[in-house]
Amino acid sequence: MAFISTGYNPEKPMENRITDIGPKDYNEFYPPVIKKNKGKWSHHEILEPGVLVHVADSGDEVYTVRCGGARLMSTTHINEICDIADKHCDGHVRFTTRNNIEFMVDSKDKVEPLKNDLASRKFDGGSFKFPIGGTGAGVTNIVHTQGWIHCHTPATDASGTVKASMDALFSDFQDMRLPAQLRVSMACCLNMCGAVHCSDIAILGYHRKPPMLDHEYLDKVCEIPLAVSACPTAAIKPSKQVLENGTEVKSVAVKNERCMYCGNCYTMCPSMPLADTEGDGIVLMAGGKVSNRISDPKFSKVVVGFLPNEMPRWPSMTDAITKMVEAYASGANKYERLGDWAERIGWEKFFEVCELEFTHHLIDDFRQQAYMSWRQSTQFKF
Amino acid sequence: MAKHETPLLDQLESGPWPSFVSDLKQQAEVRAKNEKGVEFQIPVDCVDDLLGVLELSFKHGRTHWKHGGIVGVFGYGGGVIGRYCDQPQAFPGVEHFHTMRVNQPAGKYYTTDYLRTLTELWDFRGSGITNMHGATGDIILLGTTTPQLEEVFWTLTHDMDQDLGGSGSNLRTPADCLGQSRCEYACYDTNALVTFLTQEYQDELHRPAFPYKFKFKLDGCPNCCVASIARSDMSFIGTWKDDIRIDQDAVNKYVENDPAYPANAGAYKGSKDWGPFDIEKEVTGLCPTKCMKFENKKLFIDNANCTRCMHCINVMPRALKIGKETGLSILCGAKAPILDGAQMGSLLVPFVEVNPDNDYEAITEVIENVWDWWMEEGKNRERLGELIMRQGFQKLLEVTGIEAMPQHVQYPRTNPYIFWKEDEVEGGWERDVEEYRKHHQR
Numbered sequence: 076m077a078f079i080s081t082g083y084n085p086e087k088p089m090e091n092r093i094t095d096i097g098p099k100d101y102n103e104f105y106p107p108v109i110k111k112n113k114g115k116w117s118h119h120e121i122l123e124p125g126v127l128v129h130v131a132d133s134g135d136e137v138y139t140v141r142c143g144g145a146r147l148m149s150t151t152h153i154n155e156i157c158d159i160a161d162k163h164c165d166g167h168v169r170f171t172t173r174n175n176i177e178f179m180v181d182s183k184d185k186v187e188p189l190k191n192d193l194a195s196r197k198f199d200g201g202s203f204k205f206p207i208g209g210t211g212a213g214v215t216n217i218v219h220t221q222g223w224i225h226c227h228t229p230a231t232d233a234s235g236t237v238k239a240s241m242d243a244l245f246s247d248f249q250d251m252r253l254p255a256q257l258r259v260s261m262a263c264c265l266n267m268c269g270a271v272h273c274s275d276i277a278i279l280g281y282h283r284k285p286p287m288l289d290h291e292y293l294d295k296v297c298e299i300p301l302a303v304s305a306c307p308t309a310a311i312k313p314s315k316q317v318l319e320n321g322t323e324v325k326s327v328a329v330k331n332e333r334c335m336y337c338g339n340c341y342t343m344c345p346s347m348p349l350a351d352t353e354g355d356g357i358v359l360m361a362g363g364k365v366s367n368r369i370s371d372p373k374f375s376k377v378v379v380g381f382l383p384n385e386m387p388r389w390p391s392m393t394d395a396i397t398k399m400v401e402a403y404a405s406g407a408n409k410y411e412r413l414g415d416w417a418e419r420i421g422w423e424k425f426f427e428v429c430e431l432e433f434t435h436h437l438i439d440d441f442r443q444q445a446y447m448s449w450r451q452s453t454q455f456k457f
Numbered sequence: 458m459a460k461h462e463t464p465l466l467d468q469l470e471s472g473p474w475p476s477f478v479s480d481l482k483q484q485a486e487v488r489a490k491n492e493k494g495v496e497f498q499i500p501v502d503c504v505d506d507l508l509g510v511l512e513l514s515f516k517h518g519r520t521h522w523k524h525g526g527i528v529g530v531f532g533y534g535g536g537v538i539g540r541y542c543d544q545p546q547a548f549p550g551v552e553h554f555h556t557m558r559v560n561q562p563a564g565k566y567y568t569t570d571y572l573r574t575l576t577e578l579w580d581f582r583g584s585g586i587t588n589m590h591g592a593t594g595d596i597i598l599l600g601t602t603t604p605q606l607e608e609v610f611w612t613l614t615h616d617m618d619q620d621l622g623g624s625g626s627n628l629r630t631p632a633d634c635l636g637q638s639r640c641e642y643a644c645y646d647t648n649a650l651v652t653f654l655t656q657e658y659q660d661e662l663h664r665p666a667f668p669y670k671f672k673f674k675l676d677g678c679p680n681c682c683v684a685s686i687a688r689s690d691m692s693f694i695g696t697w698k699d700d701i702r703i704d705q706d707a708v709n710k711y712v713e714n715d716p717a718y719p720a721n722a723g724a725y726k727g728s729k730d731w732g733p734f735d736i737e738k739e740v741t742g743l744c745p746t747k748c749m750k751f752e753n754k755k756l757f758i759d760n761a762n763c764t765r766c767m768h769c770i771n772v773m774p775r776a777l778k779i780g781k782e783t784g785l786s787i788l789c790g791a792k793a794p795i796l797d798g799a800q801m802g803s804l805l806v807p808f809v810e811v812n813p814d815n816d817y818e819a820i821t822e823v824i825e826n827v828w829d830w831w832m833e834e835g836k837n838r839e840r841l842g843e844l845i846m847r848q849g850f851q852k853l854l855e856v857t858g859i860e861a862m863p864q865h866v867q868y869p870r871t872n873p874y875i876f877w878k879e880d881e882v883e884g885g886w887e888r889d890v891e892e893y894r895k896h897h898q899r
Contacts, residue, residue, distance in 0.1 A: 078604065079496060081611040088531040088607070093614035095659035097560060101638075101648045104566035109638050116641040118774045121723035129639055137639065145477040147599075149484035149504075150576035150585040157569035157576075168572070170565040170589055172634065172683045198479035200470025211724030220592060223514035224507070225540060225556065225599055227524040232514065234477045235469060242472030251727030267793035269592045273687035273801075304837065307796040337795060342524045350519035365687045367679035367694075369745050369768050372686050374799050386515040387465040409731050410721075410743060410768070444798050 106167040108137045108181040124249050125207035126186065138186045139179050142193055142205040143216045143241070143248060146174040147224060147234050155196070155204070163189040173216045173258075175209050211251040214244045214400075219261035220269040222280070228338030229263035230280035230355040231384050236392065237261050240278065243393040244400065254407035254416070257400065258364070265337055275413040276396055277360035277375045282336035284354035285329050289346035290316040294325040297344035305343040308333045357382040357392050361399060361425075362414030373414050376422070378429070380436035395431060402428040421456050459485070460502055461509030465516060481508050484585055498582045499550075499602050506550035507586065507600070510542055528555055528603055530610045534665040536621030537606055553602040554584070557609060558595040558622035560655065563648035564635040565590065574617055582609050593672065594632030595622035621663070626838075628661040631673035634682045636695075641774065642767065643677030644695025644783035645811040651675050653817060654824075661828075668835035671828075678779065679767050685791075685802070690841040691824065692788040692802040697780030700760040701769070707776035708756045712736050722774050740769050784810045787823055789853065790842030800842040803850065805857065807864045823857055830856040 084090050102110070112131035119129040127139040144152075156176060160168040163185060169177045178189055193205040209215035217240060220226065222233030240259065247253060262269035263280035271277035293299070303311045310333035316326040327347075329340075340347045359382070363375030378399070382391045399413070406428060407416035417425040426433045439445035459482070469478045485504040488497070500506070510521050521543050528539040538556040545552035559575075575596070579585055584600035591597040601609065613619045622630035631654050634640070636647030654673055655662065661671075674685030675693045685692035710718040711734055719726060720734045736756075741749045748762035749769065756776075758769075770777045787809060788802030809819045827841065830853075835844050845853050854861055863869075879886050 076497060076500075079498065081608045081615070083607045083611045085607070091615075092531070094532060094620075095663060096614060096618060096620045097656045097659055098652065099562045099571065099617075099619055101563040101566060101652060104562055104564075104568055104571070105638060106566070109566070113639075114637040114643075114646065116637070116639065118641055119722055120719065121726060123726060129641075139639075143475060144589070145475045145480060146588045146590065147477045147480070148587050148589045149480050149487075150580050150587065151484050151487045152480050153572055153576050153587065153589065157572050160569045166569040168567055168569065169635070170567075172565075172594075172632070174589065176589075198470070198476055199483065200467075200476050200479035201472075202470065202476040202479060203473055204475055206473060206475065211721070212727060218592065221588075223520045223522075224511055225522060225554070227520060227522045227540070229520050232511075235515065238469050238472070238474055238476060238478075241474035245473045248474075251724060252729035253727075256724075262793075266795055270684070270688040270793045272793055272799040273684065307838070335795075345523050352518040355518060363687075365681045365684040367681060367686075367766050368771060369743055369766055372681070372801055374801075384518045386518065387468045404729075409725070409739065410772075442797060 104167070106137070106165065106179055106181070108135055109179070111135065112137075121211045121251070124213060124251050125210055126190070127210060128183075135181070136183070137179050137181055138183060139177050140186065140189050140193060140207055141171070141209050142176045142178070142207055143203075143209055144174055144176050144205070145234060145238070146219065152204070159189075159192060159205075163192065171216075173209070173218050175216050176205065206245070206248065208249040212253045212255055213249075213251045214247040214253070214257050214259060216248075217241060217259045217261050217278075218269055220263045222263040226263060228266065228341055228349075230282045230336075230350070231263055231357055232386075233261055233263045233269075233280075235387060236278055236357070236389050239388040239393050240396055243397055247400065253400075253404055255410055255412045257403070257413060259396070265335065266339070271360065272374055273363035273365045273372060274375055275361065275364060276399060277363065278392065278396075279358040279360060280355065281358045281381065282338065282349050282351065282355050283381070284349060284351045285310075285331045285334035285336065286338075286340055286347035286349040288316075288326060288329065289348075290324055290326040291318055293327065293344065293346040297346055299325060299327060299344075302327055302340050302344040302347065305339040307337060307339060308335055310334045311340055353383075356384050357389065359392070359395055362417045364412050364414055366412075369410065370412075370415050375414075376417075377437055378426070378431055380434055395429075398431065399429045402430075423456050459508070460505035461512060463508050463512040466508060466512050478508070481586070488580075488585065493580075495580050497580075498605055498608070499584065499600075501550075503550035503554070503584045503600060504586065506542075506548035507554075507584065510544060510548045510551055513544065513547075522554075528606060530606055530621070533621065533663045535624040535627050535663060538624055540600075551600065554600040555603065555606065557583075557598040557601065557606065558591065558593075558624055558630065559598060559613065560620050560622040560630050561590055561594050561596050561632075563633055563652045564638050565594075566635075566638070571617070578609065578612050578617075582612075593622070593629050595630045620659075623662045625665045626667045626669050627663065627665040627671070628658050628667070629670055629672045630662070631655050631675065632683055633675040634677050636675075636677040640677060642680060642695075642770065642779060644697055644779055645677065645785055646813075647675045647677045647693075647695070649813060650693065650811060650817060650820075653813070654821075657816075657821065667828075667832060669838045669840055671831075671841065679765055680771070686788055687791050687799075687801060688793075689791055689802065690789065691827065692791060693785045693820070694788065695783065695785050696765055696808065697783045698808060699780040699782040701758050701763065701780060702778040703756055703758065704776050704778075705755055708736075708751075708773060709754055711773050711776060712751070712754070718773075718775055721772050740772050743768060784808050785820075787820070789827065790840070790845045792840045792842045797843060797846065800846075803845065804865060805853065805859065807862070823859075826857045827853070
């Protein structure tokens with residue numbers, strides 16, 4: 076493994092340096108039919124789950140086959156995507172905001188061979204490499220964060236919970252039987268890199284224990300002021316501690332009842348770890364959306380306060396999600412998003428029909444906006 | 458033969474959904490065999506060790522990653538995130554395993570030539586593991602060592618004409634929907650605007666000078682497929698000012714249940730039978746402002762009372778089209794819940810033209826006014842939405858020079874505690890108490 080240099084000279088980092096050039100020009104990447112008809116599209120149609128046609132004013136058509144994919148993806152898998160795109164799509168491919176892969180062809184006769192090719196590819200373990208679906212009134216791919224594969228503050232795994240959930244929801248990825256689209260999102264701690272707070276169903280990792288303090292090492296490896304200022308609730312203060320051997324060291328103290336378990340202190344200071352087998356787990360939220368269609372965008376609400384991490388397939392979590400999806404599928408009107416349905420029937424009914432337990436944890440007590448969620452009315456259902 | 462036993466992860470190989478475990482295993486095998494003869498610059502078995510450390514997390518229910526110290530490329534304050542394993546003896550291949558964020562192209566279109574160049578680079582100098590794509594939009598290259606960072610950056614910039622994305626307290630990589638490239642709903646060219654803004658603000662993207670992160674997201678229409686209204690400090694959502702264009706013949710095709718005109722562009726062609734399409738039940742009756750009616754085979758829309766929610770257009774895309782006088786709305790301050798609770802974007806500019814011929818000056822003026830205020834007044838780690846909460850929406854209007862209008866609110870304030878400015882009150886606040894006492898005894 077000899078080091079091979081590109082020509083970069085660490086002694087003279089500015090020599091021949093190129094910076095601030097931004098992303099590639101998208102014009103280089105458009106398929107020809109897209110480039111030609113950009114801004115001149117007439118309409119589109121979902122022909123079947125996962126297959127769309129867009130028709131241009133010129134009469135040109137572009138057929139899109141949408142496939143699910145794990146966003147955690149190897150170069151081997153990307154190269155296989157390229158092989159497929161070379162074979163069927165003249166070397167063009169795109170990804171969607173929700174980590175789907177879209178293969179586009181410019182005539183209808185190219186669709187079946189592409190679909191057959193995609194559907195035939197499986198991993199050695201048996202799962203589909205390129206399941207076709209994710210369109211219309213169904214479930215599309217879950218957007219998610221890193222989890223245990225690569226993050227320092229997760230309270231659960233992301234790829235694992237997503238795989239388990241998508242296996243449970245797979246028939247709805249390949250169907251369009253739901254009252255409206257159902258967007259599931261996943262974030263592995265409350266910092267929500269995945270911004271799951273406006274999803275029909277959100278899976279959220281959550282810690283429940285404040286950080287541990289490694290007093291002996293804390294001042295050696297951390298900048299104490301940075302750890303103090305990292306805390307969003309001002310729960311951390313500098314403190315002198317006496318170790319068992321009598322040595323006095325500089326460290327910090329944490330007001331545990333003010334801690335919201337965000338892990339921001341751990342980001343600044345590795346001597347403040349907070350991960351815990353029993354403390355960590357899953358929160359489920361529901362009823363959010365970002366579209367302005369019919370009703371305003373809305374936030375997701377916490378519907379399950381805590382579920383333990385059950386590796387490797389989180390059955391309590393997938394069970395709760397499946398119950399929500401089935402109750403929604405049978406109860407909501409056409410075009411009604413999950414949150415609109417819950418508001419129409421009332422959240423008290425939502426818990427009943429979804430067979431979810433309502434606990435005191437679900438009543439907001441965080442700062443002023445909590446009041447907005449309490450019931451200031453005599454209108455409720457028994 | 459796998460380097461580590463992974464009995465828990467193995468259970469994630471079954472089931473129909475693409476298994477990341479199977480993919481990681483195939484990658485580990487490809488590296489071990491190395492049929493292409495790659496001169497790997499980081500440990501050949503790093504993916505085996507990645508599987509090993511993930512299995513350990515599945516066993517413990519805890520992560521085994523530490524946040525990194527300061528790593529990066531010279532002159533940039535973002536784009537690289539340091540990452541170290543907390544079990545380096547057991548998993549030496551991932552002891553140093555940093556992330557690089559690569560700025561994705563607008564609309565996430567690629568050629569296979571580009572992707573193959575990228576995979577070749579990442580096999581050579583990294584783990585070969587990626588995210589396509591990260592939550593903010595970048596291509597994420599997951600796992601390399603510190604000496605490789607400058608080398609990867611050199612190849613990206615010199616051979617691929619490709620820069621890194623943002624991280625830390627700077628402008629994060631802007632993201633867009635595919636817009637007019639393939640969508641008839643798009644009210645402006647999101648691909649062009651997102652690229653312009655990314656290029657225009659390269660300095661803000663690479664060199665952290667902000668109080669905290671700042672995100673731009675661009676949606677071509679109010680359907681908000683990239684969730685800009687929930688996820689970006691500044692959200693650009695396409696809209697229009699004139700009338701929805703109606704093709705009455707096509708409306709009647711929908712009403713007649715012509716199979717070439719399926720409701721909602723075919724989104725309901727699944728296993729559930731919703732019965733025949735009913736325009737009153739499904740369109741006019743669901744219109745949030747009840748501004749439309751269907752009578753004598755004609756659809757009428759009272760456009761002055763339309764709020765452009767997209768429902769009718771989504772349901773009958775062959776009959777109804779967005780207006781011709783298009784532009785975008787700017788909303789500010791969206792963020793995830795931490796710390797004071799989640800915020801949606803609040804409407805700042807109801808309508809602005811999208812004009813590439815003058816370098817979108819109407820848009821950049823708003824951006825720069827907002828940034829000037831936030832950089833001056835924002836506290837460390839205070840998102841724009843939180844500053845707006847702290848200093849007030851009126852202050853945001855003041856610093857951007859935008860006139861207050863009823864469109865800015867859901868409803869007017871419910872308390873009368875208006876903090877009048879002295880110059881707003883006739884005669885000011887300085888008064889002569891002696892003059893007052895001439896008419897009002899003590």
